[in-house]
Amino acid sequence: MTIAIQPETWSPAKGGLIGFAAHAAARLQQTDPDLYDLLEQENTRQDETLMMVAASSIADPSVLACSGTALGNLTAEGFPGARYHGGCSVADEIERLAIARACAAFGARDAIVQPHSGTSANLAVLSALLKPGDTLLGLDLDCGGHLTHGSPASITGRWFRSVGYRVTPDGYLDYRQIRRLAREHRPKVLICGASAYPRTIDFRRFRDIADEVGAYLVADISHIAGLVAAGLHPSPIDHAHAVTTSTYKQLYGPRGGLILLGKDADAAGPNGGSLAGALRRAVFPATQGTPDLASVAAKARALGFVAGGEFAELAKRLVDVAASLATTLDLRGLRLVTGGTDTHMVLLDLRGTGLTGDLAERALESCGIVVNRNRVPGDTTPARVTGGLRLGSNTLAARGLGPAEAAECAHLVADVIGALRPDADQPLDPALRSAVRRQVAEICRRHPMPGYRF
Numbered sequence: 122m123t124i125a126i127q128p129e130t131w132s133p134a135k136g137g138l139i140g141f142a143a144h145a146a147a148r149l150q151q152t153d154p155d156l157y158d159l160l161e162q163e164n165t166r167q168d169e170t171l172m173m174v175a176a177s178s179i180a181d182p183s184v185l186a187c188s189g190t191a192l193g194n195l196t197a198e199g200f201p202g203a204r205y206h207g208g209c210s211v212a213d214e215i216e217r218l219a220i221a222r223a224c225a226a227f228g229a230r231d232a233i234v235q236p237h238s239g240t241s242a243n244l245a246v247l248s249a250l251l252k253p254g255d256t257l258l259g260l261d262l263d264c265g266g267h268l269t270h271g272s273p274a275s276i277t278g279r280w281f282r283s284v285g286y287r288v289t290p291d292g293y294l295d296y297r298q299i300r301r302l303a304r305e306h307r308p309k310v311l312i313c314g315a316s317a318y319p320r321t322i323d324f325r326r327f328r329d330i331a332d333e334v335g336a337y338l339v340a341d342i343s344h345i346a347g348l349v350a351a352g353l354h355p356s357p358i359d360h361a362h363a364v365t366t367s368t369y370k371q372l373y374g375p376r377g378g379l380i381l382l383g384k385d386a387d388a389a390g391p392n393g394g395s396l397a398g399a400l401r402r403a404v405f406p407a408t409q410g411t412p413d414l415a416s417v418a419a420k421a422r423a424l425g426f427v428a429g430g431e432f433a434e435l436a437k438r439l440v441d442v443a444a445s446l447a448t449t450l451d452l453r454g455l456r457l458v459t460g461g462t463d464t465h466m467v468l469l470d471l472r473g474t475g476l477t478g479d480l481a482e483r484a485l486e487s488c489g490i491v492v493n494r495n496r497v498p499g500d501t502t503p504a505r506v507t508g509g510l511r512l513g514s515n516t517l518a519a520r521g522l523g524p525a526e527a528a529e530c531a532h533l534v535a536d537v538i539g540a541l542r543p544d545a546d547q548p549l550d551p552a553l554r555s556a557v558r559r560q561v562a563e564i565c566r567r568h569p570m571p572g573y574r575f
């Protein structure tokens with residue numbers, strides 16, 4: 122049977138993917154106006170707020186375009202050249218391109234681009250290297266570690282025997298303590314990397330400790346992947362046995378994760394065979410099913426940008442903007458964990474001000490400034506309340522703000538925090554709120570989301 126091609130069906134002559142994207146959005150508007158309106162509202166909200174959540178960034182529209190193509194329809198269990206379904210010839214080329222670009226961006230020997238998230242990447246790696254009950258040594262959650270580094274709230278803290286290292290009272294990693302704990306507990310995996318740590322991580326030192334006790338070293342660079350790719354933070358690629366990252370933070374990519382391998386890619390894995398092979402099997406079939414090829418294409422697009430020449434400039438701005446935020450907040454009398462930053466991240470310690478992270482986050486959001494409450498070292502407040510705030514420069518830098526404008530933003534943050542009266546009926550003076558909102562709107566107008574105006 123032949124299927125008649127209607128004139129209104131897919132046709133490259135009608136604009137190819139470009140026409141398709143416009144057609145798809147129009148179709149959504151016609152068939153589901155409620156959802157369309159919500160999605161429009163979200164675009165506007167992002168354009169009109171100062172996003173300073175350190176774990177977020179803005180994907181270029183060309184990245185988002187990949188996620189919205191028919192490639193997402195494809196079921197393709199397996200890896201390029203070794204699939205369990207037909208119809209994968211184009212997908213194989215796209216996945217190979219994503220792998221090549223990941224390797225180019227990080228100087229890696231091999232890359233696995235299928236993990237659905239940073240969490241999935243970590244679960245795959247840990248499930249490959251550890252058996253239930255084996256010991257995992259990672260940074261405690263309340264010292265800036267990630268849930269998947271052995272927190273009791275994650276299966277990594279329940280399936281493995283999890284031991285945590287902590288930061289010093291002034292917020293720095295304490296390599297002597299890590300070494301002592303490694304010698305005492307003989308972990309099979311030592312994991313480094315953090316969700317809330319503003320300083321440089323010494324991956325070589327971590328590897329020395331891992332080697333001393335015969336542990337695998339896993340480096341999770343979810344937060345600093347862009348700086349690593351740009352050479353503005355030391356790279357763990359050849360120090361760690363496996364490197365993991367999420368792709369939507371400093372890589373400006375889609376939701377997703379990556380596993381990267383350096384000089385140990387061909388070393389023996391836990392059950393014979395290579396480490397790279399063991400980690401690939403840990404993603405599929407051990408912990409994931411079909412990959413999301415549209416997301417893999419979006420990763421390829423984002424990694425192409427990271428590996429390209431323009432990214433270095435953005436990465437430099439990331440660091441300069443964060444330094445300016447830190448300097449200004451410090452000048453305004455706020456307390457910074459470690460006193461400053463080497464990265465894109467600034468951690469504010471609000472303890473001693475009578476404020477909680479929760480209250481400050483809500484007050485700032487009411488002014489159009491989006492940050493997140495975060496525990497700080499030694500924090501005893503619940504995770505939903507917290508005694509601190511985490512700020513980051515990924516989005517400000519991408520919107521083209523420089524250090525001077527970052528200082529303007531930091532002053533607005535300090536104005537709001539300084540004016541908060543937690544016990545008052547209205548913790549934030551409405552007149553101040555209006556004034557800050559106006560300035561935020563003005564900064565956002567000057568710096569629209571890059572590539573989103575057409």
Ligand SMILES: *Cc1c(COP(=O)(O)O)cnc(C)c1O
Nearest residue numbers: 238239240267315316341343367
């Ligand atoms: C964000 C983050 C993750 C998790 O990434 P998701 O893609 O959100 O699952 C893992 N590790 C660290 C250190 C992170 O900061």
